[in-house]
Amino acid sequence: MPTQNSAEIIPGMTLPEPRLLDTNGRVHSMEVRNVHKTFGDFRVLQGLNLNFVDDAITTILGPSGTGKSVMIKHLVGLLAPDAGEVLIFGRDIWKISERERYEIRKRFGVLFQDGALFGSMNIYDNTAFPLRKHTDMSESEISDIVLERLTEVGLEKSLTKYPSEVSGGMRKRAGFARALVLNPDIVLFDEPDSGLDPVRTSLLNDLILEMHSRHKGTYMLVTHDIRTARKVSDYVGVIWKGKVVHYGEAEEAFNSDNPFVRQFLSGESAGPLGMD
Ligand SMILES: Nc1ncnc2c1ncn2[C@@H]1O[C@H](COP(=O)(O)OP(=O)(O)OP(=O)(O)O)[C@@H](O)[C@H]1O
Numbered sequence: 001m002p003t004q005n006s007a008e009i010i011p012g013m014t015l016p017e018p019r020l021l022d023t024n025g026r027v028h029s030m031e032v033r034n035v036h037k038t039f040g041d042f043r044v045l046q047g048l049n050l051n052f053v054d055d056a057i058t059t060i061l062g063p064s065g066t067g068k069s070v071m072i073k074h075l076v077g078l079l080a081p082d083a084g085e086v087l088i089f090g091r092d093i094w095k096i097s098e099r100e101r102y103e104i105r106k107r108f109g110v111l112f113q114d115g116a117l118f119g120s121m122n123i124y125d126n127t128a129f130p131l132r133k134h135t136d137m138s139e140s141e142i143s144d145i146v147l148e149r150l151t152e153v154g155l156e157k158s159l160t161k162y163p164s165e166v167s168g169g170m171r172k173r174a175g176f177a178r179a180l181v182l183n184p185d186i187v188l189f190d191e192p193d194s195g196l197d198p199v200r201t202s203l204l205n206d207l208i209l210e211m212h213s214r215h216k217g218t219y220m221l222v223t224h225d226i227r228t229a230r231k232v233s234d235y236v237g238v239i240w241k242g243k244v245v246h247y248g249e250a251e252e253a254f255n256s257d258n259p260f261v262r263q264f265l266s267g268e269s270a271g272p273l274g275m276d
């Protein structure tokens, strides 16, 4: 395997210039600029640049261990970069107060792997949790929202079940409902399809598309499943060794003649991408 960084070994690679304003002069919801992160002597993020398109679904693909989950933690303010900027609604979340960061975090919905539900709460209470924590709504107002969201994801008959009593797919749908209760502007999914069979994956993808078209928002989804990426993406970013090696419209990514992108998106073992 080459020892240089990926930017130097992939010929013809083009990356979008970071822009804060879109063509309508609006501030972008979410952007990372030249973010670096090292753990010990392991450089995970090595100059990550991504400017997410508002109200679109961007899928992030990339080999295991390449820094995708670490990027999500930077976006939600759980990890601070060593260098670079994480801009949410045009503000660098590491140059504002803890209080302001907390306020910004409320505008995110995050679906962690396996739904990350609280094991000690039933599906209803799990879904109500962000509303009880972050708003002063009455229980009856909360109930309206929770029931609406849980009905949208098909869990209206499982309100009193605990996470351990439902299937993996149901836990993901509950996590998705919970991620949407605060009407987030930004929704992040870390491998929503992992551990699901192909039919459930496909159903969850339909649900993501349906909820996105109903509620809008800037969606970012990390996945290893090329079929998921093909189905839901408006834009595709490919990360390798802590850098973006491809970013563009989904159709363009799937038709790319860049050997790395081709290898990764077709899941072939032959190509520039090795195991290290
Ligand atoms: N808090 C941490 N402390 C030390 N190392 C970490 C920490 N978080 C992540 N890493 C390391 O950073 C690297 C990237 O991890 P990350 O979880 O972002 O990979 P990933 O691209 O999400 O992989 P996968 O596709 O397998 O989920 C891994 O080698 C991981 O061990």
Ligand SMILES: [Mg+2]
Pocket (backbone or CB within 6 Å): 068, 069, 070, 190
């Ligand atoms: Mg991960």
